[in-house]
Amino acid sequence: MALVLPEVYLLDLDGGDVSLHSQLGPRSLVFMWGSWCRCREELPRWQHFLSHEGHNLHFISLAVDVSGPEAVRPFHEAAHATFPTLVDTTAQVACALGVKTVPTALLVDREGTIHWVSPGHFSVDNPEDLEVVRAWMTHGHTPLMDAPLADPLRAELVCTRMRWARELHTRGDRAGAAEELEHALRVDPDNLIVRSQIWLLRCPERFHPHVDTAWQEEQLARERSQETGAGSEGCAVP
Secondary structure (H helix, E strand, C coil): CCEECCCCEEECCCCCEEECHHHCCCCEEEEEECCCCHHHHHHHHHHHHHHHHCCCCEEEEEEECCCCHHHHHHHHHHCCCCCCEEEECCCHHHHHHCCCCCCEEEEECCCCEEEEECCCCCCCCCHHHHHHHHHHHHHCCCCCCCCCCCCHHHHHHHHHHHHHHHHHHHCCCHHHHHHHHHHHHHHCCCCHHHHHHHHHHHCHHHCCCCCCHHHHHHHHHHHHHHHCCCCCCCCCCC
């Protein structure tokens, strides 16, 4: 069975509803990232690539961000981006496809059929990833794909908690939003999209002005230790 991009409405940078499928072209690349991830630094480099050789590629920037367009816009603008950026505040695309980390790339045709999902970290700085993109936009060729497996019930439970987290965040209740994400993480403990945004809400100084990846690695190890029963203290809520 073909893997298909879900037909959903996401937010544009002005907060308006936009159909994800309306942004697709014959050969599209959906680049999933987050304002809380170091992959936000790739937007200017993708803009450079598109300006020089991406004329046959429809590039769609998709930020998975409970913090909404206001958190995403600065990175889009800093990249002087000519491509569209949409914001998925409830991770509905990621949940539907079983994607649990970013950056992730989807190569998609106009009908929404997904021809390839990046098997891990995807970067404009990786020559092998760029070769995949070039083959797709010039010939429509893609490597063999091991599609992620999505659990529909788990996906719905996570998205429900994400919706509540987004609602609380819009009300200014960051602590409440983090608690809802904690519930989502209990449902899907391997979901780094959820886990990283809990860190963002509770320890924002670790993400701005720069993403502290060393701290994230240490924090993940501490939390994994707690979750397996060894236990140690995590970060304090600022």
